[in-house]
Amino acid sequence: MLALGSCTGVDVISILQKKRQHVTDYRIEVSGERREEFPRRFTKLMVKHIVSGRGVAEQAVARAIELSETKYCSVAATLRGGVEIVTSYEIIEDNQTEATA
Numbered sequence: 213m214l215a216l217g218s219c220t221g222v223d224v225i226s227i228l229q230k231k232r233q234h235v236t237d238y239r240i241e242v243s244g245e246r247r248e249e250f251p252r253r254f255t256k257l258m259v260k261h262i263v264s265g266r267g268v269a270e271q272a273v274a275r276a277i278e279l280s281e282t283k284y285c286s287v288a289a290t291l292r293g294g295v296e297i298v299t300s301y302e303i304i305e306d307n308q309t310e311a312t313a
Contacts, residue, residue: 216257216297217242219287223280224261224273231272236306237264254295261301268303277301 217240228235238261245256263273277299281288288297 213242213244213254213257215287216259216285216291219285220259220277220280221261223284224276227276227279228263228268228272231269231276233265233268233272235263235265235268236308237304238262256296256298257291258298258300261299262304263301264304264306266306268305270303273301273303 221238221240225235225238228238241260241262243258244254246252247255261273261277281297281299291297
């Protein structure tokens, strides 16, 4: 789970920066379901991207996640054949003003 979250997270934040999105905080929550019998491998992984920022476009977040899942994240590509990966995201508007000196 850690590898999937790390891999996709690096991709998503990099893509959002290239799209000039003003992200102030970003985190990923990954959880999973395992089969009951041994070996208890994962059958389903849920990845939630939580993006905070100012005026972050929903379309930009959705596209960044899609690109990571389908093109850039080698961990997702490796797992895709045997594990269902379910992705969601949340965008939180950051209304705090930056301090000026």
